[in-house]
Structures are given as structure tokens and as C-alpha cells.
Amino acid sequence: MIPFDMTYHRPISIEEAVQLFETLQQQGKKPLYYGGGTEIITLSRLHFVSADAVIDIKHIPECRTLEVGQHELVLGAALSLTTIEETNPFPLLTKTASEVADRTARNQITLGGNICGQIFYREAVLPLLLADSQVVIAGKNGLKQCSIHDVFQRHIRLEPGEFLVQIKVDRSYVSLPHAHCKRRKQGEVGYPLVTVAALKKDEQLRVAFSGVCPFPFRSKAVEEQLNVRHLPLNDRIHEAIQALPRPILDDIEGSAEYRLFVLKQTLFDMIAQLEGV
Incomplete structure (x- = not known):
């Protein structure tokens, strides 16, 4: 059980999620964006995380994208590690994701949740750093796309109210040794x-x-x-x-x-x- 009370919100668009975060803050609440939720549950039991509200991004279509284009692979932040393992769009990422925790946990752990987590291993980010990936981030000023190296330095550096939407990988990296x-x-x-x-x-x-x-x-x-x-x-x-x-x-x-x-x-x-x- 999570040792505190909180409200649950399920936006269906990026704009709704960002607005929810801002509204909840204005109400004096402490909101968190929520993907798989495994880390929130684990760390809340240890009193390392607390929140008055969670905003579930799994129902936002852009966050669940898995698109293999001619030149680019697009991965939504709310994809589970199991989904990545089963579809195998980027073999090095697949191998890395398949060894995070166990199968039951990987069914819930999301790619974005692993990258943005507080538990310091965050292994899913390793192939993305090697592939010089681009990340798409949502915030009150809209969407921005930038190099993963600009926002991930030891941990992801997001402004209050921002969340990770997608990761984009140049397909030339996918088949490298x-x-x-x-x-x-x-x-x-x-x-x-x-x-x-x-x-x-x-x-x-x-x-x-x-x-x-x-x-x-x-x-x-x-x-x-x-x-x-x-x-x-x-x-x-x-x-x-x-x-x-x-x-x-x-x-x-x-x-x-x-x-x-x-x-x-x-x-x-x-x-x-x-x-x-």
C-alpha cells in the first residue's frame, strides 16, 4: 500500500496533462507524472517519494508510439519494457531492457519511467546515449526536441511540469555491431x-x-x-x-x-x- 492519500488523473492529451499539472500545483498540491508506477510504489513505502496527485500519461497516444520509419525509430515514453522486448525495434535497447528486473516488473516499468527514475541504475538510457538519441519533452511552453545529451547528465534534467514524451533514434544505429x-x-x-x-x-x-x-x-x-x-x-x-x-x-x-x-x-x-x- 502507498502510505499517503492522492488523487488519480488520466489525461488523454499532452495539453491536458500539462494543464493538469499546473492546475494541481496552483491548488497547493504536489503532482507527479506517472508511467508504470513501480518506482513510485517502491519509493513511497520507503518514504522517499510523496505526492498529492498522480497524472497517468499512459493513455496519451504520443506516449505510446512505436514507429519504425525509414530513417527514424520513435519510441513513446509510456511503452513498457516488455513491449520493447517483444517488438525488438533496437536490438541493443531490447537486450538492455530485457535484463531490467523480472518479467512481471517489466510488464509495468515504462521506458520513460526507467530513464527518469530515482533509482540510480536507469539502464534503459545506456543505448539511447550511445545512439545520440533525440528526446521530445512536453511542458507549459509546448513541445521541444533536443539531444538526450542536453537533458541527461547523470540524471534527466526536466523543468517543473515537464515530462518525457518520446525518444527518437536514427535508424543507422539500430543495426550497428x-x-x-x-x-x-x-x-x-x-x-x-x-x-x-x-x-x-x-x-x-x-x-x-x-x-x-x-x-x-x-x-x-x-x-x-x-x-x-x-x-x-x-x-x-x-x-x-x-x-x-x-x-x-x-x-x-x-x-x-x-x-x-x-x-x-x-x-x-x-x-x-x-x-x-
């Missing part, structure tokens, strides 16, 4: 020690990480080191690890030292695979 690896403490379900996603574009490696730091990220400094081809792979990985942002996570899942050990082995296997493609 790719690799994904999620290393857990034990078993096949649970939070990761490290998750690494990689694409190979124009003979250059692009790599993004979750579980290494308390935020998901793609680092150009790390990529520069990994792409110094005249050095042995061990040296490239060593220099890349030195270039990682800090802090390195050190928690119940694994110490910082152990995480870096696992990361080194993961990078070695993935890069050896991709450079053989």
Missing part, C-alpha cells in the same frame, strides 16, 4: 554490479555504464582511451578505468575495488568481441 553485459552479485535477477552497453560506429567504440557509479553515464574520456588502438587492450582498459567519473559505488552489492575488477574483465570480453566484428 553491439554488445551488452550485466554482471550481478549472484543469480539472474537483481541489481547489477556493473552493466556495460557498447556500439561500434565508424570503427570507434562507444561505451556506456550503469552500476559503476551512482548514476548511469557515457564518458568521452573513457571512450578516447578505449579507442587508442596502438596500445595493448589491457593498457587501454587500464587507462579507461582511470578516466572513469567518481565516486565508484561501494555498497552491499559489491565494494568499489571489486566493481572495478568485474568491470575490467567485462570490458576485456566485450571489446575483444566487438573488435573481432
